Amino acid sequence: MKRFYLTTPLYYVNAPPHIGHAYTTIAADVLARFWRSAGRPVHLLTGTDEHGLKIEQAAAAAGLSPLRFSDNISAQFKELWDHLDIRYDDFIRTTEPRHETRVQECFSKLLKSGDVFKGLYRGFYCVSDETYWTETDAAPDEKGRRLCPNPECRKPLQAVEEESYFFRLSKYQQPLLKHYRDNPGFLKPSHRANEILRFVEGGLQDTAISRTKVKWGIPVPGDEAHTVYVWFDALLNYVTAPQSSDAFADIWPADVHIVGKEIYRFHAVTWPAMLMALGLPLPKSVFAHGWWTVEGKKMSKSQGNFVDPRAVTNEFGVDALRYFLLREMPFGNDGDFSQASLKKRYNAELGNDLGNLLNRTVDMVDRYLAGELPRRAAPGESPLAQELSAKQPLLSSRMEELDFSGALGLIWEAIGRLNAEVNAQAPWKLVKTDPAATQRFLFDLVRSLRIIGGWLEPFMPQTSAKMQAQLGMRQTDGGKIQKAPLLFPRKL
Ligand code: ME8
Numbered sequence: 240m241k242r243f244y245l246t247t248p249l250y251y252v253n254a255p256p257h258i259g260h261a262y263t264t265i266a267a268d269v270l271a272r273f274w275r276s277a278g279r280p281v282h283l284l285t286g287t288d289e290h291g292l293k294i295e296q297a298a299a300a301a302g303l304s305p306l307r308f309s310d311n312i313s314a315q316f317k318e319l320w321d322h323l324d325i326r327y328d329d330f331i332r333t334t335e336p337r338h339e340t341r342v343q344e345c346f347s348k349l350l351k352s353g354d355v356f357k358g359l360y361r362g363f364y365c366v367s368d369e370t371y372w373t374e375t376d377a378a379p380d381e382k383g384r385r386l387c388p389n390p391e392c393r394k395p396l397q398a399v400e401e402e403s404y405f406f407r408l409s410k411y412q413q414p415l416l417k418h419y420r421d422n423p424g425f426l427k428p429s430h431r432a433n434e435i436l437r438f439v440e441g442g443l444q445d446t447a448i449s450r451t452k453v454k455w456g457i458p459v460p461g462d463e464a465h466t467v468y469v470w471f472d473a474l475l476n477y478v479t480a481p482q483s484s485d486a487f488a489d490i491w492p493a494d495v496h497i498v499g500k501e502i503y504r505f506h507a508v509t510w511p512a513m514l515m516a517l518g519l520p521l522p523k524s525v526f527a528h529g530w531w532t533v534e535g536k537k538m539s540k541s542q543g544n545f546v547d548p549r550a551v552t553n554e555f556g557v558d559a560l561r562y563f564l565l566r567e568m569p570f571g572n573d574g575d576f577s578q579a580s581l582k583k584r585y586n587a588e589l590g591n592d593l594g595n596l597l598n599r600t601v602d603m604v605d606r607y608l609a610g611e612l613p614r615r616a617a618p619g620e621s622p623l624a625q626e627l628s629a630k631q632p633l634l635s636s637r638m639e640e641l642d643f644s645g646a647l648g649l650i651w652e653a654i655g656r657l658n659a660e661v662n663a664q665a666p667w668k669l670v671k672t673d674p675a676a677t678q679r680f681l682f683d684l685v686r687s688l689r690i691i692g693g694w695l696e697p698f699m700p701q702t703s704a705k706m707q708a709q710l711g712m713r714q715t716d717g718g719k720i721q722k723a724p725l726l727f728p729r730k731l
Contacts, residue, residue: 242282243274244481244493248502249288249333249473252312253297256319257538257545258576259499259531262564266528266643267497268325269565272697273638282490284480285320286331287313291469292366295455305455309334319548323557324700331480333457333473341479342472343460345517349406354516360403360447363396365389369469371447372396391501391530391537404449404465411512412443418511418521426507427526427641428571431500435507446509474510478519493522495641503527526641529573546576558699559585559727565643565698582730589727592654593691593702599661600684601709601720607670610719612711613682620679623660624686627653634694643698650694657687685710685720702726 247267250260264285271283289309298308313332320327331338349355363372365387377385377396385396416439419425419432426432449465450456456466481490498506506525514521533544551560563581566588568574604610616624630649637646661684670677692706705726711718 240280240489242280242486242489243271244282244284244490245270246283246477246493246496247285248498249286249331249476250316251293252287252289252309252316253293254540254545255312255315256548258533258548258551258560258564259538260316261319261323261548261560262531263497263499263528264320264325265323265561265564266570266641268323268327269561269643269697270495270497270638270641271326272700276693276696277635280489281328282481282486283327284329284331284477285316285325285327286329286476286480287316287333288469288473288476289313289332289334290456290466290472291369292450292453292455293369293469295453296366298455306334322552323548323561329480329484331476333476337483338472338476338479339457341482342457342467342475345475345513346404346467346471347460349516350404352516354407354410355404355448356407358403358405358445359400360405361400362398362447364399365392365394365396367394368392371399371468373444389501399452401451402465403447403451404459404462405445406448406471406509406513407516408443408446408509408512411515412439414515415439415443415508415512422521422523425521425524427495427524430571431503431527435503438504439508443508443512470505470509471513474505474513477510477522478514478517492520494524496522496525497641498525498527500527500529526571528570529568531568531574531576533576534578535575551581555581555585555730556701556727558702559589562589562647562699566647567644569644570641585727586729588651590725590729592651592658594725594727596654596658596661597688597706597709598725600681600688601722603666604681604685604720605722607666607674607677608681612718612720613685614717616682616686621683621686623657623683624690626656627687627690638697647698650691653687653691653694657684657691660684 245267247263267283271281274281294309295305298305301308317330346355362374363377363385365372368387368389372388376388379385386393387396419436426435448468448471449459450468451464453466456469457472459465459467477493477496478491481487496506511521533546536542536544538545548560563584566584567580630653634646634649637649664680666677666680688706689710689712692703692710692712696703705723709721709723
């Protein structure tokens, strides 16, 4: 069966990872876990983007060679993914030979076919965004400065005039528009599709794809005064990585490239055009999610307000971070990361709604049923569990749509339903008059919580495993309840 192939952006190694990077990678991991649990083979690719001026400059500032510098930061990304329980299938670094040689092959192929040609580039360049801008894009402001037109960046641009290789992007305007029309699911979420359509309808210019003034890059084959432009190099990772596996035919094309909204154009315009030029099938979709601010402010070097994911997990735990990121901000929209909101969701949703429900269920089973756990239900035996199971298709469709907060909302509705039912049934009273009914209800509750535990696995693998251990989720033959410490002790 073709694997469900999903990718994250390759993160720049100029600085250590922050919650923005964690967000995208956790989301990809959640989707990957969802598909694995549905029985679909999955291939999740992530990695690091290590060439270009920005890295060259960061390495120089640290007094290290670019490769040594990249080794260090790339390793920090990997360690963080392990710490956050992110299970990727492949991690690619753009400095690996398996990538570099294939980038050169692609470059040569396009040069031969005429989609790459030599010319003179005259325009502007933003080192921070590693992006070319034209004279018109970068019109001077009232003080005569030329600043990066990206509203998130606004850094001073470099004027560039140099010999350059170009990619014939203009040729792909009509094929791209046709592809968007014929594949309405390609540009996701739909509310971001218009921005891309307007841009492509406005006409595409051929784009520069090599630099003579940047040394830290993949040499252009046969013309080593040039290095390949870092974006042309990095985008190709999505094929160079699986091409180095025997299973390329089971992996490519990607089912979804998950990216932040600021790099949507590269992924929704440049990348599919490159694939068309290379004669490779296009990915099924490109999904652009929104951006986090922190306590109402943009994260930036000048603000010094990058949130270190480890600071959050040290205080709240890995699962709480995973949960918060995917619950707080609907995938595709923007949102704000604040300590107050994190603590509130932690205490109310994780501590009270879920943690207490599990804890009191375990206590009641221990006290009223001498710890006896139910077997798998016979039809009609567990109405609550049955009610929950009936929500499975809706939950799956939300996951398939990458509507993670919607899926969590549905799970928390079910948790709320169970809490209300415990209060209504009041087993602590019922047990005095009707022990058989108490057992029926508590068995139903345990079975329902086993379902919730399964649903939570993609989002909170550790919590799911703990629930499994307490409730004997794998057991079909009853067994005994395991008491354990609170999942989410209250934070003041
Ligand atoms: O752009 N909110 O790498 P990068 C949400 N190397 N997501 C955020 C975020 C925020 N505030 N900040 C970062 C690059 N991200 C290129 C990509 S791909 C072939 C090359 C996430 O290190 C989000 O996924 O700047 C964004 O697209 C990515 O980090 C940018 O990472």
